[in-house]
Amino acid sequence: MSTPAPAPASSPGTVSADLEVITVVSKKTPIVLAVVTLALAAAALFGPQEGDTTFRLATRNDFFELPNVTVPAMGTTWTMVVLLALITAESTRRYLRTRTTPVWLVVVFAILAMIGFLAWAAAGSTLPVVGLIAGSIALAVPLVFGALGGVLGERAGVVNIAIDGQLLAGAFAAAMVASVIGSSWAGVVGAMAAGALVALILGVFAISYYVEQVIVGVVLNVLIIGFTSFMFGQVLAPNAEALNSPPRLAPYAIPVLGDIPLIGPVLFRQSPIVYLLYVTVAVVAWALYRTKWGLRVRAVGEHPKAADTVGINVIATRYRTLLLGGAIAGMGGAFYTLVSVQQFNREMTGGAGYIALAAVIFGKWDPIRATLAALLFGFASNLQGVLSVIGSPVPSEFMLMLPYIVTVVAVAGLVGISRGPAAVGLPYRKS
Template sequence: MTALAPTAADGTVQLATVRERHFKVPIVLAAATVLLGALFLFVPRDGTSTFRLDGALADIAVPTALTSWIVVGLLVLLTAWSFFDAWMYRKPALWLTIVFGVLAVFGFLVWAAADGLVPVTSLLYGAISLSVPLVFGALGGVIGERAGVVNVAIEGQLLLGAFSAALLSSLTHNPFVGLIGAMIGGMLVAFVLAAFAIKYLVDQVIVGVVLNVLVTGLTGFLYSAMLVPNEDTLNRPVRFDRWEIPLLSDIPIVGPVLFNQTFIVYLMFVMVGVVAWSLYRTKWGLRVRAVGEHPQAADTVGIRVNPTRFWNVMLAGAIAGIGGAYFTLVSVPQFGKEMTAGLGFIALAAVIFGRWDPIRASLAALLFGFATNLQNLLTVLKTPIPSEFMLMLPYVVTILAVAGFAGQIRGPAAAGKPYIKG
């Protein structure tokens, strides 16, 4: 950081650079290393851990105890490296954090799979599947907050999107009509959010929370009053089938995970790239970032701030609605009460952890999806970890990610602040 130094003899003000040591990430890595080491020490497991990569590849078997402690040793070295970087006034490199995370997860899986089997392809496939609603919700959150509106109503947009998709797909027997209905459902929630937050200047967080409660109650009432009595006609959505991409789906491990998916998953891949490119490379993206960072300056150069915010909040709602459609058009064969189970708030955490960047937020959503699927795998492996803790695992990962690695980051400067012209 730069600070003003005392004036020189000739009266000029000199600038001095004050360097800071960033110890937050090293401390988090050290805490994770200690916890993992304590787990291996006080709950030792022996035997052989087997990893099944793919049908075309041979299984990999490793000694559980030896491999676990080798991983701990590597984690200690990486933690020491991060402390050295911080001491030398350097921020720990991103690759170091990623390698640390991969090694820590591998070591934990080795310990958990003692005399058991870890299906790697199934684990990754499940992580992708569980991440899809989070990625769409995170993209909606990024667009909304980049435009200056805090989108706390992602949960409501996911839930109404899921309800609309189930209803319309059941009536028309067409999943694409259900998908369009989900986008409309997400836009309806976004419209109310935009109207109150932008037009009537109501606190955006309060509006978002109220909308989540309203949509939860509304969909619950409609489910009991309309879908349950007419389940065969109104709650039997036609779902998307998997589309296997020739050649690419035959790639070991990666092929079945990425290239044997449904239309919504392929749409997710495209949407992440389009939003990331458009936000930084197009006139639309420049205007969105301008009204979210400095609306007065944007207004000065002729950008209509509030209409720009309004339409982008609507766009964000449509994208989040697609995430809701995944629940009823891919994951579950029918709509159920509160079936989103708070994933909208985890998507909001992914936005913060991803520093309001589409690609980083999507990767954060994938991390949370992986943690959720890991919880399911640990239950199957019958690890000695209490089941209550395993249910907490995705949320613990969310808290650690946001509090430990996000740090004191700055979002869009005007996010959450209404703009009054003049």
């Protein structure tokens, strides 16, 4: 009986041909898609709605009015359920073959799911699509600014749990500075300074004194809540006319662009701080991936020892990047008091910084993806208000939970295996 000849040993400096690449595919995506599909099917089966759903796509100032789109509520919902089931089956097939579900397929699934849900929830009513999307962008503005600040800090290796504190400090400083000086743009500058100050405190403890970064961030959030609440009760409230009545950054419609149907009212009839957001997202994304500065930041966040070896000052780079991220997050806080409410109130961010942090993780520490994730959370927040106005059958308690449900599903279910910068959260001690 012959025995198979042993495989030849690999010579030094060569790679054996027997090596295989093992692909790890997360099963989270098909499971979440299946859950969403079943949830929509259950809503249509156990809560059928009569009538048609009308999607209004135009406003009065458009160059020309797009016609309303009217669809049968239940027919559209069941059609979307079938399409969602097909996409879920495709995702499952890819998982069984150890292939990942492409991002574009998940995006198509999300759009179809939203169309089906809106057709069911707004049955017998008219849904203002322009108002829904424009309001979503407005609610997402602080989240996007906060997410950009978080991306920068964590790309440099510092966990920025203090985003909520930076937003709240920015809102407080914007209201006070703008009221005293009488300029809303001075309030924006004050908000940036306040956000950078919170980031500086975080940096001193986390970078210079090697304190656990998550703990420092949580403590800073609690500290800012206590400080601003005390100042509101003792200083701002008794002197509201002088210290808590900032001028408003009113919406400004960009000529021509603001009159484009559907796109114009959504993107180009916003507050100037929203236009500033467009520029900030583009600049951060470009600088992080296309400049020497961005390369150094990413090197410090991935392998600070190697960065130090080639002459990069790790500590200084982390400080500068963290301060820049704090200033950007502070601009998000200014939106609350200069655009949204036009005065400061206690704990007015409502924990938005934590949702912004979720957007950082959901966006896999990328500025563009984090922005899209923040827009998704803003859409979920605005949806509850729109559906409440049109008398949707969805329980109000569920609508209040919706933004947080979307956050949990997105981060826990759709992210898959997500890896942040290798050195994030690790203090660097120069040897």
